């Protein structure tokens with residue numbers, strides 16, 4: 621009898637498990653592209669990241685280098701906005717992104733005064749960099765959701781950078797490391813193959 625009561629209480633106190641939302645196609649009256657409208661042209665194809673062993677390393681010229689789990693990254697304040705990604709190949713996608721601000725992560729690790737460049741690395745060996753100012757003066761998001769749904773493995777799970785005002789090759793997927801550096805001439809994967817380092821949308825992407 622007592623046992624039955626204990627089992628009952630146990631049942632009542634089960635925590636609520638929130639399930640992931642499905643993709644939406646409109647946000648505040650604005651039509652969104654589908655997450656299937658992207659073209660898959662990643663340098664090594666889809667990367668499968670095991671979230672149980674995943675860490676985001678934030679290191680280099682910082683006071684407190686850190687390793688974050690997926691949940692620890694998601695625990696920073698969450699932001700969402702609609703931004704269009706333009707690939708140099710001529711296609712584009714308008715997506716509702718949700719994620720954390722890169723500058724909130726930086727406030728946690730505290731860049732040293734001589735840091736002037738931020739380099740992002742991904743599990744496929746891809747990398748790209750920006751002047752530190754770009755992420756400090758703008759609301760640059762590292763996204764874990766697209767159109768309300770968790771980013772799919774082929775789209776960059778766990779994180780894709782929403783590099784607004786920059787060409788698609790700056791929107792690094794499968795991010796696993798952020799490095800603060802004093803080398804403004806660092807060249808990422810496509811940048812070292814002839815693409816401009818600034819990658820500004822209003823400029824030619826070829827150097």
Ligand SMILES: Nc1nc2c(c(=O)[nH]1)N[C@H]1C(S)=C(S)[C@@H](COP(=O)(O)O)O[C@H]1N2
Nearest residue numbers: 658659662663707742746788789791792793
């Ligand atoms: N890690 C990684 N990130 C990447 C790439 C890549 O090959 N590897 N390709 C870039 C390019 S060229 C574009 S246009 C966008 C497009 O995203 P998609 O590959 O999901 O279409 O991702 C960018 N991020």
Ligand SMILES: [Mo]
Nearest residue numbers: 707708788789
């Ligand atoms: Mo691209």
